[in-house]
Amino acid sequence: MKINEHYRELEQSYLFSTIAKKVAQFTQEHPEQEVIRLGIGDVTLPLCGAVVEAMQQAVAEMGQKETFRGYGPEQGYDFLKQAISDYYGEQGIAFNLHEIFVSDGAKSDVGNILDLFSTQNKVLIPDPVYPVYVDTNVMAGRPITYLNATADNGFLPLPDPAVKADIIYLCSPNNPTGAVYTHAQLEQWVEYARAQNAVILFDAAYEAFIRDPSLPRSIFEIEGAKTCAIEFCSFSKTAGFTGTRCGYTIVPEELQFEGMHLNAMWLRRQTTKFNGVPYIVQKGAAAVFSPQGRAQTRENINYYHENAAVLADALREKNIWFTGGENSPYLWMRCPDGKSSWEFFDFLLRKAGIVGTPGSGFGQNGEGFFRLTAFGDQENTRKAALRLKEVL
Amino acid sequence: MKINEHYRELEQSYLFSTIAKKVAQFTQEHPEQEVIRLGIGDVTLPLCGAVVEAMQQAVAEMGQKETFRGYGPEQGYDFLKQAISDYYGEQGIAFNLHEIFVSDGAKSDVGNILDLFSTQNKVLIPDPVYPVYVDTNVMAGRPITYLNATADNGFLPLPDPAVKADIIYLCSPNNPTGAVYTHAQLEQWVEYARAQNAVILFDAAYEAFIRDPSLPRSIFEIEGAKTCAIEFCSFSKTAGFTGTRCGYTIVPEELQFEGMHLNAMWLRRQTTKFNGVPYIVQKGAAAVFSPQGRAQTRENINYYHENAAVLADALREKNIWFTGGENSPYLWMRCPDGKSSWEFFDFLLRKAGIVGTPGSGFGQNGEGFFRLTAFGDQENTRKAALRLKEVL
Numbered sequence: 140m141k142i143n144e145h146y147r148e149l150e151q152s153y154l155f156s157t158i159a160k161k162v163a164q165f166t167q168e169h170p171e172q173e174v175i176r177l178g179i180g181d182v183t184l185p186l187c188g189a190v191v192e193a194m195q196q197a198v199a200e201m202g203q204k205e206t207f208r209g210y211g212p213e214q215g216y217d218f219l220k221q222a223i224s225d226y227y228g229e230q231g232i233a234f235n236l237h238e239i240f241v242s243d244g245a246k247s248d249v250g251n252i253l254d255l256f257s258t259q260n261k262v263l264i265p266d267p268v269y270p271v272y273v274d275t276n277v278m279a280g281r282p283i284t285y286l287n288a289t290a291d292n293g294f295l296p297l298p299d300p301a302v303k304a305d306i307i308y309l310c311s312p313n314n315p316t317g318a319v320y321t322h323a324q325l326e327q328w329v330e331y332a333r334a335q336n337a338v339i340l341f342d343a344a345y346e347a348f349i350r351d352p353s354l355p356r357s358i359f360e361i362e363g364a365k366t367c368a369i370e371f372c373s374f375s376k377t378a379g380f381t382g383t384r385c386g387y388t389i390v391p392e393e394l395q396f397e398g399m400h401l402n403a404m405w406l407r408r409q410t411t412k413f414n415g416v417p418y419i420v421q422k423g424a425a426a427v428f429s430p431q432g433r434a435q436t437r438e439n440i441n442y443y444h445e446n447a448a449v450l451a452d453a454l455r456e457k458n459i460w461f462t463g464g465e466n467s468p469y470l471w472m473r474c475p476d477g478k479s480s481w482e483f484f485d486f487l488l489r490k491a492g493i494v495g496t497p498g499s500g501f502g503q504n505g506e507g508f509f510r511l512t513a514f515g516d517q518e519n520t521r522k523a524a525l526r527l528k529e530v531l
Numbered sequence: 532m533k534i535n536e537h538y539r540e541l542e543q544s545y546l547f548s549t550i551a552k553k554v555a556q557f558t559q560e561h562p563e564q565e566v567i568r569l570g571i572g573d574v575t576l577p578l579c580g581a582v583v584e585a586m587q588q589a590v591a592e593m594g595q596k597e598t599f600r601g602y603g604p605e606q607g608y609d610f611l612k613q614a615i616s617d618y619y620g621e622q623g624i625a626f627n628l629h630e631i632f633v634s635d636g637a638k639s640d641v642g643n644i645l646d647l648f649s650t651q652n653k654v655l656i657p658d659p660v661y662p663v664y665v666d667t668n669v670m671a672g673r674p675i676t677y678l679n680a681t682a683d684n685g686f687l688p689l690p691d692p693a694v695k696a697d698i699i700y701l702c703s704p705n706n707p708t709g710a711v712y713t714h715a716q717l718e719q720w721v722e723y724a725r726a727q728n729a730v731i732l733f734d735a736a737y738e739a740f741i742r743d744p745s746l747p748r749s750i751f752e753i754e755g756a757k758t759c760a761i762e763f764c765s766f767s768k769t770a771g772f773t774g775t776r777c778g779y780t781i782v783p784e785e786l787q788f789e790g791m792h793l794n795a796m797w798l799r800r801q802t803t804k805f806n807g808v809p810y811i812v813q814k815g816a817a818a819v820f821s822p823q824g825r826a827q828t829r830e831n832i833n834y835y836h837e838n839a840a841v842l843a844d845a846l847r848e849k850n851i852w853f854t855g856g857e858n859s860p861y862l863w864m865r866c867p868d869g870k871s872s873w874e875f876f877d878f879l880l881r882k883a884g885i886v887g888t889p890g891s892g893f894g895q896n897g898e899g900f901f902r903l904t905a906f907g908d909q910e911n912t913r914k915a916a917l918r919l920k921e922v923l
Contacts, residue, residue: 140697140730140788141649146796153802181601191594194811198590201775202583209573209773243635243806250804251643254670257533274803278646305532338532381601382810383593396532404538410545411666412642414635418774419586420809 145280154500155179165488175523177511178494182379184442187435190378193426197419208418213410215241219421222428223387232359238402240388240409243416245344245373248388250275252340252369255404260305265296267315267501272308288504294318294462294471298331307332310342312349315501315510316471317463319354325361332367339368347377347440349466365391376468378427378436385416385424443468446520447513453524457531468513475531483509491526537672546892547571557880567915569903570886572706574771576834579827582770585818589811600810605802607633611813614820615779624751626781630794632801634778635808637736637765642667644732644761647796652697657688659707659893664700680896686710686854686863690723699724702734704741707893707902708863709855711746717753724759731760739769739832741858757783768860770819770828777808777816835860838912839905845916849923860905867923875901883918
């Protein structure tokens, strides 16, 4: 039996386990120092009341013969797909139910969508980036070209017509930088993708954090995007579902390559290699779209926005260059005094007891930069902001 | 952008949608006839009390900041992995926690495990078979050799040393035939796999239905299996989790090919392309192993066993050859009077209002055979048995 040789090409060390080791060592040496974690992009507020109530009811249904649900449609129940369709409708974007696929989260679908594409495609991935986009393509053996995101372009790189691409990754609002593309910028990307006959994999996991109404929350706000883009959305950050697992992937009917409709291919892939999201979780996700669910999740997102604002104020006060924090839960700052990312990580941990994420962990262009997250406890975040002002 | 060309090779028609169309047509023509469904392998009993209680508590925890859980380990929480490890321990099989991977069901993992293997491997798949094994390999472009399961070998084919194989699929208790391999037979398979330097993908989704204590419930009861097998288990049929989605995959530490440990590869695959099973669902799954959970799920399995016995009695009374039904929720019968599978499907639907699954839908060797499931309502199953005795 021959293994998939590309697994040998994967890099061994992983960013968050290295961080965990350093933090463990620090806490062992300094048990009295309270460590504030602004590193991992995980939420801290619990599921909102409307979601909890919906899931309690769903659990009860599952315990009664008359209301029990066995296998559901792999693409998700209509009640949830309809709520998602309506959500897009409010933004003036129309999708039929069959174009919507309920997932157990963007991470799974962003990885598994690659099943539909030949390994002979050229992949264009931004740097810095969420490492999953890179690793999933290394596993498949696809050649990767990096798209340089730097302070010069505000970490919002635009297409270079001299660069050939077949699969293009865009994440906006961006992880790790928090930068958000404008409508005009996304139009350039759609134009480029169509000219290249490429597909855009658009990660919109953080769309609910956009407050500036002029900024696009979906690639499908751009005309022509339905012929060249797949959008991945998630309830993780919108509604705190990081441990509950639900998202949705939009594969437009118009999306076709070499005479094959990607929508039909994705349906086939999911009905063959997936068995759907738990009924209980889908009921919880649908509750996110109810009036109470919207109000409650909006409250939670505002809580995180306040954290971001507090951290942003501290950085501005100290004249630190940063992007993000306005329409995103991430702040991406330049390390002061010419420190490298890991030097700054160590400095911040030892001098201020704050854990962040070294930008170099997200790619070469992340060197000299650092990510802070706004997902923490509000009181702790205020403490962290004060400490930042002391040590910077 | 080039698509994965192998998707063009997938067969278009799908078994269960054809069945659904025929049933819809019949019910339209005969609205007065009560249709009894013994076709799709879905459970009908609700989640048991211990599971419901555990999930209600978990939902409540998720609604409180102090007990809320965000991202969990992708491989599953230790509390569930420990329960699974203990379950194997009771059978005299020892696994460390890192060899156990919690999944959202066997279907996902049976498909996704193929990521680890080169597309240049020869695949050996039984016929008849659960269609997923075939389709997932067609999607990857691997050549498939079929292993003939027939009435002559009791639908328990044994290895042919003249046949080369790198990836071997075994499902025992079998879907669709209900046949169960003995210890001696599985020893032959392990010996063959080791001689071929192949990996066995052992689907044990129905292991909880085995009542005969001499029959193996895990491939790992066989000495040497840890060096050549991966086992896929599921709570779907054991505990009615078809709509709740949880299972576990065992990748032994000893399993290596070309100097690479499959355990490390699977960990890398899952940490890159998966984000774990919902905390709520894992708490429910752990409750299956509690004393009350075991008693309650055992009661449900016995309920299905009684259904199987009632159907088996009817077939025996009419001298119909069949396998399964004893240690499995499936009965695999030979169609009477030389009828083809679909002829018998139509006959049974129109003459007795019973829906089953034509064996030909599971492969060439299924032609002339028919699958009945024991998952239905007990009263309906008794009615179905009476009708069978009338029409056969």
